Amino acid sequence: MKVIKFGGTSLADGPQLEKVIAIIDADATRQVVTVSAPGKRFSGDTKVTDLLLQYAQAAINGDDTQAIVAEIAARYQAIATYFHVDSTAIMPKIIEQLQHLAKQHYPSFDYLYAAFAGHGELLNAQLIAFILQATGHNARFVSPKELGMQTTGAPRAATLAEISYQKMAWFTLASDEIIVVPGFFAYDEHGYMNTFKRGGSDITGAILARGLKATVYENFTDVSSIYAVSPKIVANPAPIAKMTYREMRELAYAGFAVFSDEAIVPVIKAGIPINVRNTNEPAAPGTLIVPENEIATTHAITGIASDDRFATLYLHRYLLNKEIGFTRRLLDILYRHGISYEHMPTGIDDLSIIFDKSLTSRAQFEAMIADIRTEIQPDILEWHTDYALIMVVGEGMQEMHGAVANIIEPLTEAGINISMVNQGASRISVMLGLPADQVDAAVKVIYEQVY
Template sequence: MKVVKFGGSSVASATQLQQVTSILEGDADRKIVVVSAPGKRGSDDEKVTDLLIKIGESFEVGKKDEKAYEQVIDRFREIVEELGLPEETLATIQGRIDEGIAMIERGASNGMDALKACGEDGTALMLSAYLQNRDHKASYVHPQEAGILLKDEPGGALVLEESFDKLYELRQKEGILVIPGFFGYTKEGKLITFSRGGSDITGSIVAAGVQADLYENFTDVDSVYCVNPAIVDNPKEMKYLTYREMRELSYAGFSVFHDEALIPAFKKRIPVCIKNTNNPEAPGTMIVADREDTDGDVVGIASDDGFITIYVSKYLMNREIGFGRRLLQILEDEGVSFEHAPSGIDDMSVILRETALPKEKEEIVIRRIKEELEVDMVEVERDMAMIMIVGEGMNQRVGVASKATQAFKNANVNLEMINQGSSEVSMMFGIHAEGIERAVRELYNVYFT
């Protein structure tokens, strides 16, 4: 049995949904399908989820964004009509959108989640109806019916362990099952969503739950590339990756996969294949628990900007028991999550996403650090970027770090931070964001050309 997930570009139009149907018809093992909301049809288009968010946010200024609402309904209407689906399909989709809007209007705490979920829900309703039109035994399966039970957490829901036993029962159902991604329910019946890109997480959870033989994640590329093709022309394709390598790359900027998505599949040791919806015959990239050729080579380079650094200095910091804990406690008190915390004898840096520390919260955090920790100096540096080089066994290969530092020198980029050793499969570098593309190109040159 295969669980198949199709991303936003794969379900962006009626033509793409017909291509999805062709892929399902081409392999009888593809029993369970997880779908995203319709994505962009071109560079000047908007994702349905972004339009739904725009509608929801418009109530903050007191008036529904009618233009965005019509765009969403027109988008679904166009697909429904081109696929020749019954009018009640569109009526059901519009009714659920209207219910999400009504929840926001009456102040429901999960109103925005309910509205955002309508993109994936609409896709699942349309695909299941289209499969039925083509005489397939197919059914729409609501996430609550499927048993996707979640814990409501800041920053995105987390799956509960009991979900997996309930999901296993899907194996008993006949035909093709179509499940909307991105959302599930608490035990109390409250709809909540994962963080953005969460349809990947749903697919992985379902694959783990039904104990699939393979989880296929269809997107718009033939395979995973070792570096962002927007920075390096015609980069090398990766045929095999381990779960750990893919998670590190996803965290540091690879957009192919949500960085949390592989965890359920990883725990159940289910192989994952990244494939291209528009070129399904291409072998794609396999993500597995172990691979034989882990000889310490760098397999990928990821990069991401939008970071800030809080730099703290205090003489004899290393002799002050509990200093690091109290520093991080301040962040926890203020609801701020951090990414990395490299330290020295008298110095400690905390690296965060810019979105985690807005200006007004920054002032509170800095004031508390000065007053409560009595530091000699505290500074905040913005416009930082992280570059990560990844490969199993890399920490046992001599010369990996020297190649990297030479590449940064060639790119005329100053290193603000190096973090090696906290992970066996990655090495991270902090730089100013303006040098990110030069540095990535030079790293590609030293490791791959």
């Protein structure tokens, strides 16, 4: 049995859903379908999830919500109309659920936003199951609650409770049955809807693959493969036919947009292959992501990823390395302000801390810096918000002599200033830190050197 997941662009309208149904029909083992909310139909369009968040804000403000509810409902109605099905059996239920959102009580605004955002997937899964039934498929909608999925943690950054997998093991489906499961959310122990982190529908698909013991997790998106580098930086980059879990994790962390770095953890634990494929080109084999023991290395470098979402704090103080407890005092300040850090390369008298700007507010950073100046009293303290990381990744790097030098030397010749170099303990990756305005040029130089 396969679990297949479709993203928002694959489900944006009727013609796209028609392609999805053809993909389901092409393989009888595709029995578990995870769906996102309808995405953008064209440039300048608005995703249904974004419309729902607008609806949430209007409800909080006490504004009239009739127009936004009608706009959201119209997106689902247009999909139903495309298939010429009798929507009187489904659309009143969709509209009723939309209207009920603004009447419910929520423990906090975070719970409210989670409930509104998660309904994009919930309503789409109900509609798609209905259309499949109306077009002759043995299909049904299945809620995360019915599967036994239970969340813990914050309502808008939830994680799955481990006990959920024990409950999911009891779920059964007929040999010819298709179930449609909404992605992005599940429910906590009190019955409130919680959404997963970035890439939430990908997370749901991976959870289902592990929990229902799938043979393959097929993730359908709008690209025909994962590429060795972003096509936005290098024209016509090499496609990756096969890669390992840990290569994907390293690359996803540093900016590969296909998956967030957390989304594939459930299938990694279960050893289930992931096949990234294109809804618009379903015959293409895509990229297969597998355990390390299932791959033969053909390239030293598999991929190059970059991201400019970082900031760095540079601190210089003489005899820093001799001062017992220095790092602990510094980390206590970060802890006090609720700030996590990504990396901390050090020297004899120097230390840098790299932060993910998307995780912390400007006010938190300013308060942290003020306390470091007062309590640590460094000789030099510099704060740079325009910082980027490049991750050069490949299983073959373990056998590659002079891997770091082969990457750094052409960058030096190109006049690109690399301020930090760190080779991972696994020896399959090299991380580079540099100013954000040089990152694209650096990626091009590295790609030309290794491909």
